Every structure is written in structure tokens, then in C-alpha cells.
Amino acid sequence: MATSQRTVFFGRFVSTPTPDAYLIQHGAILVDRNDGHGVIAKCVWDDSLDAEQLDKVCARLGVEVEDIRLVKCNENGFFFPGFIDTHIHASQYPNSGIFGKSTLLDWLTTYTFPLEASLKADPEVVATNGNTVNGTNREDVEQVVKKQKTDPLARARLVYDKVISRTLSYGTTTASYFATLDVEATNLLADLAFMKGQRAYIGRVCMDHPETCPEYYRDEGPDETVQKAVANIEYCQQVDPSGELVAPIVTPRFAPSLHFESLCRLGKLAQERDLRVQTHISENVGEVAWVKELFPECESYTAVYEKSGLLGSKTILAHGIHLDDTELDMIRSRGSKISHCPSSNSALGSGFCQVRRLLEKGIDVGLGTDVSGGYSCSTLDAVRQACLVSRQLGYVKGGDKKWNIGVAEGLWLGTVGGASCVGMAGKLGGFEKGMIFDVQEIELGVAGSQNSGPVDIFGWEKLEDRVDKWVWNGDDRNVSRVWVGGRLVHERK
Incomplete structure (x- = not known):
């Protein structure tokens, strides 16, 4: 029976571990809340991973499908540190x-x-x-x-x-x-x-x-x-x-x-x-x-x-x-x-x-x-x-x-x-094993669609350009969900 204590987050993850450039990764992260802290237990980065083949994703993470809850990022968005x-x-x-x-x-x-x-x-x-x-x-x-x-x-x-x-x-x-x-x-x-x-x-x-x-x-x-x-x-x-x-x-x-x-x-x-x-x-x-x-x-x-x-x-x-x-x-x-x-x-x-x-x-x-x-x-x-x-x-x-x-x-x-x-260096701000899962899900609009939000994506932009457009034009309408310590604390309705 599935439990909310172990969650697999799947999709694109963007972070800035250094000030020089974005780190853009595709894959899955296992977050374990059994200890109440929502720590990243394991990361698998692989562009070929497909959330539709959840059994393969779970096998790479070392968990059973029945023991996890899956959270997929919107195809036109990404996870970013809180x-x-x-x-x-x-x-x-x-x-x-x-x-x-x-x-x-x-x-x-x-x-x-x-x-x-x-x-x-x-x-x-x-x-x-x-x-x-x-x-x-x-x-x-x-x-x-x-x-x-x-x-x-x-x-x-x-x-x-x-x-x-x-x-x-x-x-x-x-x-x-x-x-x-x-x-x-x-x-x-x-x-x-x-x-x-x-x-x-x-x-x-x-x-x-x-x-x-x-x-x-x-x-x-x-x-x-x-x-x-x-x-x-x-x-x-x-x-x-x-x-x-x-x-x-x-x-x-x-x-x-x-x-x-x-x-x-x-x-x-x-x-x-x-x-x-x-x-x-x-x-x-x-x-x-x-x-x-x-x-x-x-x-x-x-x-x-x-x-x-x-x-x-x-x-x-x-x-x-x-x-x-x-x-x-x-x-x-x-x-x-x-x-x-x-x-x-x-x-x-x-x-x-x-x-x-x-x-x-x-x-x-x-x-x-x-x-x-x-x-x-x-x-x-x-x-x-x-x-x-x-x-x-x-x-x-x-x-x-x-x-x-x-x-x-x-x-x-x-x-x-x-x-x-704030004294949390190495614990917050990225997607590495052992870090606390304080994360926001960013969703970008598709040009021409209804309710696309303040950032229009035309489809030909590089991933880095999409992040830039979010920074310069984005606001709370682009924040789909927010987790603190792996706990969902905000969801845009």
C-alpha cells in the first residue's frame, strides 16, 4: 500500500550550486519523510528515464512502486530550490x-x-x-x-x-x-x-x-x-x-x-x-x-x-x-x-x-x-x-x-x-543526497494557450533561456507547488 512518507519527484531539476551557470538535470529524486525532515535519500539523473515506466525508475532508486507516491513536474516546467x-x-x-x-x-x-x-x-x-x-x-x-x-x-x-x-x-x-x-x-x-x-x-x-x-x-x-x-x-x-x-x-x-x-x-x-x-x-x-x-x-x-x-x-x-x-x-x-x-x-x-x-x-x-x-x-x-x-x-x-x-x-x-x-549551508539550496527537500515547482506558459501566466514559452527556447525568462517575467502565478521538508505547503489553485 502506497505511503506518503516516501515520495519520488520526477522531471527536470534546475539549480545553481555555483554562481556561474545553471545546473539543469533530468531524472528522479527519492525523498524520505520517515524521520520527519524530508531529506533527499537518492538522486538518479538520466535523460532517458520515463515516468510512465515507474517500475524502472523505482528500481534505479532502490524502492518498490507500492511503497512510494509519485510527483511529476509539468512538462513545461521544472523543480527549483525554495x-x-x-x-x-x-x-x-x-x-x-x-x-x-x-x-x-x-x-x-x-x-x-x-x-x-x-x-x-x-x-x-x-x-x-x-x-x-x-x-x-x-x-x-x-x-x-x-x-x-x-x-x-x-x-x-x-x-x-x-x-x-x-x-x-x-x-x-x-x-x-x-x-x-x-x-x-x-x-x-x-x-x-x-x-x-x-x-x-x-x-x-x-x-x-x-x-x-x-x-x-x-x-x-x-x-x-x-x-x-x-x-x-x-x-x-x-x-x-x-x-x-x-x-x-x-x-x-x-x-x-x-x-x-x-x-x-x-x-x-x-x-x-x-x-x-x-x-x-x-x-x-x-x-x-x-x-x-x-x-x-x-x-x-x-x-x-x-x-x-x-x-x-x-x-x-x-x-x-x-x-x-x-x-x-x-x-x-x-x-x-x-x-x-x-x-x-x-x-x-x-x-x-x-x-x-x-x-x-x-x-x-x-x-x-x-x-x-x-x-x-x-x-x-x-x-x-x-x-x-x-x-x-x-x-x-x-x-x-x-x-x-x-x-x-x-x-x-x-x-x-x-x-x-541562515546557517543551513549544504542543507538547503540544491538537489544533492542528504539535502532537505525545500523546493518549488515552476510552471511556464505556452504562448497562445489560455491562462498561460506571465511567461510565454514558444517552444524553440533553450532551457537556459526559459529559466532566464522566468526570472525576468515570472511571479507567483508560475509557482505551482511548494514543499518544505518534503511536505506540501502551498499549491496554486
């Missing part, structure tokens, strides 16, 4: 595409802090601040308040449920999430991610500096900051004791938002409990100058994190646009990673991240959507923007093509690079 979003603010999803003419610091005050505060398990926060978020009118605010009398987390539930579903629909199988200051709302994000089956790192945002944070949205001081961080960490570990699907990540918002004592205590917490860390660094010129004023005893922005113990091999630093060579050497020596967020950098006018320089320095780089500084939670869109921004940078650098990020390299950043950033 995307890894190394920097996204789950709480800011309702503000996607809303940033006006802002730059970073005024955008935080005008749009971000009020929205995040409104997700707190307290109806009064919505009533006081919701009116100024996205132009929300009083009637809508009152409706939310009414719902929150029976469910204080109604607003947060709506936002987090939607952002997880939306990112999964875009093929994002792993996300490193910033939540909010509120412990209960952040815990809810962990619950929903685990229930929906997305691999997620959940961070309760830490902010406590009275001179840099709004009065309505900050902790009282270092003691409360650490206490609430621990509460969220321990809750996440209860949700998923293995830490393989959902895990906590220590999340100081950025250096200016915290007392130096708080930064040091969070660094110690991360070290003692061997936890991931995520924060921002050198996103904006004004921000860099601000950090210098706030921490005159530190020679650089990076040194603030180094001296507070937050710079380590499990640290993801978002942006990293305005770093000097000394800082890059420090980041590399500590094994810290950088999340490149091209859409956000362009939207907020923050500058060009020199990805090639980072890679040449030996620093691991992944992609982040940085919603809502970034307008879209699609990592595929981040791949596009990484390519486009690199060309603009090349122009600024005198037309030097060395700065260019090609399409294959962009996809590599969104998968293999991301895996390195």
Missing part, C-alpha cells in the same frame, strides 16, 4: 509599497513604528496610532478594536497569516523574520509559521533607547529588553524543540535603537545559547553618522556590534552598503553574513551595495526583500533587482562589468547564498 529570504519584516507587510519620498530615518517614524505598534495585543494602541497608518479611517480602526476585544491579536493574526501565505506562494521556503516589540504577537508569528510549515527564524524586535525610539514603542530599559527577548526565545523553542523548522533569532533592531548595555547583554545571550542574530548595518549615510555620534568610543558601526558581542558566525547584517575595508575585514573574520536588499535600497535611496566587493572579501551574501522598505515580498523580484542594481553600480564605476550580477548568480544568492546566511 528561495531563502534573509531579511523581511513580517509586521510591515501591510505597508508594502508605501514609503512616499522618505529616506530611512523619517520612513521609520512616519510609517514603520506606528504600524508595528498597532499589532500589539492592546486595542488602545490601534485606536491611538492606527488612524495615522496608511490613511486608515476611524471606522476601520473601530472595527479592528471591536475584534480585538475578543481576540487581542486579531490584527497581528491577519497580518502574519497573510505574509506567510504570500511568501510561500512566491516560493519562499525559508524566511528570517523581524516581528515587533510585543512578545505575544511575536509568539503568534512562530505559531503560524510552524502550523503553515514554513522554515522560519522568528525575532522579537528589541528597542529601548529613550532618545532614539518613540515613547509609545520601546522597552523601559535593558532589563525589560533582555527579559522579553528570553521569553520569545523560549516560546519559539517550545513551538519547535528541534529548531529545524521554526527557531528564535536574537533581533536588536539596529545599534541606535538600544542602550549599549542592552546590545552587550543581547550579544551575551546569543553566545550563551548559541543563537542566530539579525540586525541592520550601514544602510544609510545619515544612519552611519548617527551611530558615530551615539557611540563615539567605537571606531565604526561594525565595531559597535563587535564590542557588544553581536558579531559572530550566526549573525545576519542587513544592507551593509557603506562599510569600509576595515569593517569588511572584521565581518569576515567573525564569519558574519550580509543580507543584500536591493529593492529597499533603491526605494529608500540608501545607495548601492557592492556585492562583488563583499564576495571578493570572502563574506557570505544572501538576498532579502526587506519588506516594507522593499515593495515586494518576492525573492524572485529581489533576484531581478540585484541584477539591475549591479548594472547601475557598474555604470557608476565607469562601465566596469566586473560589478555585474548575472541571472544565475542572482538565483545563487537567493538560494545557496541564503542558505549560508
Whole structure:
């Protein structure tokens, strides 16, 4: 009798194990979920394999036909590793595409802090601040308040449920999430991610500096900051004791938002409990100058994190646009990673991240959507923007093509690079024995057919050209199914 614990995936598999080119293979993969992890047990690559001769396929894989379930890829599509979003603010999803003419610091005050505060398990926060978020009118605010009398987390539930579903629909199988200051709302994000089956790192945002944070949205001081961080960490570990699907990540918002004592205590917490860390660094010129004023005893922005113990091999630093060579050497020596967020950098006018320089320095780089500084939670869109921004940078650098990020390299950043950033190198991002099966099925349209989607295939394109067309023109309509750890977590209807 067939069982869902062992599945054979058959068809074309595309990946980017190196940044230079696509690896396109045809064959079958056996995924074994008996251990609950959905690991690739065996791969057989052979262009002559035919799914109609399932007995021969199973014989090559060493299993019986009766013991497996078959999943065939659409003939006009392919399997591709799930995307890894190394920097996204789950709480800011309702503000996607809303940033006006802002730059970073005024955008935080005008749009971000009020929205995040409104997700707190307290109806009064919505009533006081919701009116100024996205132009929300009083009637809508009152409706939310009414719902929150029976469910204080109604607003947060709506936002987090939607952002997880939306990112999964875009093929994002792993996300490193910033939540909010509120412990209960952040815990809810962990619950929903685990229930929906997305691999997620959940961070309760830490902010406590009275001179840099709004009065309505900050902790009282270092003691409360650490206490609430621990509460969220321990809750996440209860949700998923293995830490393989959902895990906590220590999340100081950025250096200016915290007392130096708080930064040091969070660094110690991360070290003692061997936890991931995520924060921002050198996103904006004004921000860099601000950090210098706030921490005159530190020679650089990076040194603030180094001296507070937050710079380590499990640290993801978002942006990293305005770093000097000394800082890059420090980041590399500590094994810290950088999340490149091209859409956000362009939207907020923050500058060009020199990805090639980072890679040449030996620093691991992944992609982040940085919603809502970034307008879209699609990592595929981040791949596009990484390519486009690199060309603009090349122009600024005198037309030097060395700065260019090609399409294959962009996809590599969104998968293999991301895996390195979140501490899953060699486990995610490819199709090799022993890797976890976090995968999206891409389906491309046939020109002239109904409901062909945004990518038209005429039939004469090379396979590499079809992948290119998907990168430049594709969206969630091309994502047919998504698996995390071999479990189906999204299917396009």
C-alpha cells in the first residue's frame, strides 16, 4: 500500500550550486519523510528515464512502486530550490509599497513604528496610532478594536497569516523574520509559521533607547529588553524543540535603537545559547553618522556590534552598503553574513551595495526583500533587482562589468547564498543526497494557450533561456507547488 512518507519527484531539476551557470538535470529524486525532515535519500539523473515506466525508475532508486507516491513536474516546467529570504519584516507587510519620498530615518517614524505598534495585543494602541497608518479611517480602526476585544491579536493574526501565505506562494521556503516589540504577537508569528510549515527564524524586535525610539514603542530599559527577548526565545523553542523548522533569532533592531548595555547583554545571550542574530548595518549615510555620534568610543558601526558581542558566525547584517575595508575585514573574520536588499535600497535611496566587493572579501551574501522598505515580498523580484542594481553600480564605476550580477548568480544568492546566511549551508539550496527537500515547482506558459501566466514559452527556447525568462517575467502565478521538508505547503489553485 502506497505511503506518503516516501515520495519520488520526477522531471527536470534546475539549480545553481555555483554562481556561474545553471545546473539543469533530468531524472528522479527519492525523498524520505520517515524521520520527519524530508531529506533527499537518492538522486538518479538520466535523460532517458520515463515516468510512465515507474517500475524502472523505482528500481534505479532502490524502492518498490507500492511503497512510494509519485510527483511529476509539468512538462513545461521544472523543480527549483525554495528561495531563502534573509531579511523581511513580517509586521510591515501591510505597508508594502508605501514609503512616499522618505529616506530611512523619517520612513521609520512616519510609517514603520506606528504600524508595528498597532499589532500589539492592546486595542488602545490601534485606536491611538492606527488612524495615522496608511490613511486608515476611524471606522476601520473601530472595527479592528471591536475584534480585538475578543481576540487581542486579531490584527497581528491577519497580518502574519497573510505574509506567510504570500511568501510561500512566491516560493519562499525559508524566511528570517523581524516581528515587533510585543512578545505575544511575536509568539503568534512562530505559531503560524510552524502550523503553515514554513522554515522560519522568528525575532522579537528589541528597542529601548529613550532618545532614539518613540515613547509609545520601546522597552523601559535593558532589563525589560533582555527579559522579553528570553521569553520569545523560549516560546519559539517550545513551538519547535528541534529548531529545524521554526527557531528564535536574537533581533536588536539596529545599534541606535538600544542602550549599549542592552546590545552587550543581547550579544551575551546569543553566545550563551548559541543563537542566530539579525540586525541592520550601514544602510544609510545619515544612519552611519548617527551611530558615530551615539557611540563615539567605537571606531565604526561594525565595531559597535563587535564590542557588544553581536558579531559572530550566526549573525545576519542587513544592507551593509557603506562599510569600509576595515569593517569588511572584521565581518569576515567573525564569519558574519550580509543580507543584500536591493529593492529597499533603491526605494529608500540608501545607495548601492557592492556585492562583488563583499564576495571578493570572502563574506557570505544572501538576498532579502526587506519588506516594507522593499515593495515586494518576492525573492524572485529581489533576484531581478540585484541584477539591475549591479548594472547601475557598474555604470557608476565607469562601465566596469566586473560589478555585474548575472541571472544565475542572482538565483545563487537567493538560494545557496541564503542558505549560508541562515546557517543551513549544504542543507538547503540544491538537489544533492542528504539535502532537505525545500523546493518549488515552476510552471511556464505556452504562448497562445489560455491562462498561460506571465511567461510565454514558444517552444524553440533553450532551457537556459526559459529559466532566464522566468526570472525576468515570472511571479507567483508560475509557482505551482511548494514543499518544505518534503511536505506540501502551498499549491496554486
